[in-house]
Amino acid sequence: MVTRENRRVEMEPAAGNPNYVMVPSAAAPAAVEPQSQLPLAVTSTHNCKPPLFSFPRRPALRVTSEFDSESAVFFHKISCKLLDNLAKFKLQFNHSGKGDIAEPQISFVSKHLSLHYDLEDHNALVKTSIDVGPRLQLTAAHDVKAQQGEVTMLANIAHPGYSLQLSTPVPSVRLPKATFRFPLGEVSLQEKEEEEAKSLLSVSGILKGQILNGVGSAQYNDEEVKLRYSYKDDEMSFFPILSLPSNALSFAFKRRFGPSDKLSYLYNCDSNYWSAVYKRTYGKDFKFKAGYDSEVRLGWASLWVGDEGGKAKTAPMQMKVQFMLQVPQDDIKSSVLMFRIKKRWDF
Numbered sequence: 001m002v003t004r005e006n007r008r009v010e011m012e013p014a015a016g017n018p019n020y021v022m023v024p025s026a027a028a029p030a031a032v033e034p035q036s037q038l039p040l041a042v043t044s045t046h047n048c049k050p051p052l053f054s055f056p057r058r059p060a061l062r063v064t065s066e067f068d069s070e071s072a073v074f075f076h077k078i079s080c081k082l083l084d085n086l087a088k089f090k091l092q093f094n095h096s097g098k099g100d101i102a103e104p105q106i107s108f109v110s111k112h113l114s115l116h117y118d119l120e121d122h123n124a125l126v127k128t129s130i131d132v133g134p135r136l137q138l139t140a141a142h143d144v145k146a147q148q149g150e151v152t153m154l155a156n157i158a159h160p161g162y163s164l165q166l167s168t169p170v171p172s173v174r175l176p177k178a179t180f181r182f183p184l185g186e187v188s189l190q191e192k193e194e195e196e197a198k199s200l201l202s203v204s205g206i207l208k209g210q211i212l213n214g215v216g217s218a219q220y221n222d223e224e225v226k227l228r229y230s231y232k233d234d235e236m237s238f239f240p241i242l243s244l245p246s247n248a249l250s251f252a253f254k255r256r257f258g259p260s261d262k263l264s265y266l267y268n269c270d271s272n273y274w275s276a277v278y279k280r281t282y283g284k285d286f287k288f289k290a291g292y293d294s295e296v297r298l299g300w301a302s303l304w305v306g307d308e309g310g311k312a313k314t315a316p317m318q319m320k321v322q323f324m325l326q327v328p329q330d331d332i333k334s335s336v337l338m339f340r341i342k343k344r345w346d347f
Helices: none
Strands: 012-014 017-022 061-068 073-082 087-096 101-110 113-118 123-131 136-143 148-156 163-170 177-182 185-193 199-211 214-221 224-232 236-244 248-256 261-268 274-282 286-293 298-305 319-328 336-346
Touching: none
Parallel strands: none
Antiparallel strands: 012 017, 061 073, 061 336, 073 087, 087 101, 101 113, 113 123, 123 136, 136 148, 148 163, 163 177, 177 185, 185 199, 199 214, 214 224, 224 236, 236 248, 248 261, 261 274, 274 286, 286 298, 298 319, 319 336
């Protein structure tokens, strides 16, 4: 009689298959010491080899559609990232309610090279950027159809806040435009051609610094000087601007009544035109704005669903909606309600 205690199991691999074991019949008894029994473990070894052919994963596809009721035009953009996010491909086009496609463009954008091609005009715009060392950068842009472009060199000086930029159109027979930036502003030198075919060196720039509890700045361009003072605290902002030699004075005033309410007011002393805007936010996804502009004699109100300055990606359901009501002061019956919708899909 064969019992569990004196049965011995011998396992031998089958010929030609190391993963297959044969267990002999219990009719082949053998005396086994009880104290010599050990737990029996059966393991299977498989040769895990990578597949001979691997198919690349489909890149994530992003589709953004926007509709503006004022122009009654749909705008679509399709984009996807390629080469492990090293580059991006984009296709964008417009179409009206009749289905006519307009302004189709394709783009290939990477860190150092971008190509934008207009399918209607059969024209390409090529941009490139190269870092030559840690403090020198070269950028270039070329319009293939117009045979024109621009080359820019930016050199960051060792001291923080100082840089020198040289830019010139291509082709050009003039001196490049030079801009020197420093912590208190910038100065630009550019050669301009006058009507008498004479070349003159034009100077423009801006200086800024702390004045009292605000920041004052002086900007010079085309023989005009703009003096501006900016004061801002947690509740109020004040920005007067004086233009010379015209002596035109204007100022902007902003008052915050709480975390969600703000009033902005702009007055032009030279023309007596003024405008006012009231803004109230409800969380980060809802905003109400209302205002009036005396120059165009128009009152308006708008409601935003989704961050006004943000992307559709961060909006609820990845969709931004704006409703705007415009009321002309001289003809209230011609008031118009407009809306704009922007929606994004990820595939």
